Amino acid sequence: MTTSEPPRRPPVIADDHTLTPPEPLPGAPSRALRMRSADGWERFMRRVEAQRDTGT
Numbered sequence: 001m002t003t004s005e006p007p008r009r010p011p012v013i014a015d016d017h018t019l020t021p022p023e024p025l026p027g028a029p030s031r032a033l034r035m036r037s038a039d040g041w042e043r044f045m046r047r048v049e050a051q052r053d054t055g056t
Contacts, residue, residue, distance in 0.1 A: 024030060
């Protein structure tokens with residue numbers, strides 16, 4: 001007869017402990033830069049879609 005392991009639980013974090021995002025690797029874009037880039041891409045795609053609708 002085999003027994004399975006009990007389910008694993010995530011570690012408990014104390015209420016007074018605040019989580020900070022990990023530092024990006026050297027040379028990696030910052031979160032702010034990635035957010036700005038994503039916003040610019042969305043605007044670009046909306047502009048292309050609008051041009052496609054008008055036929056220009």
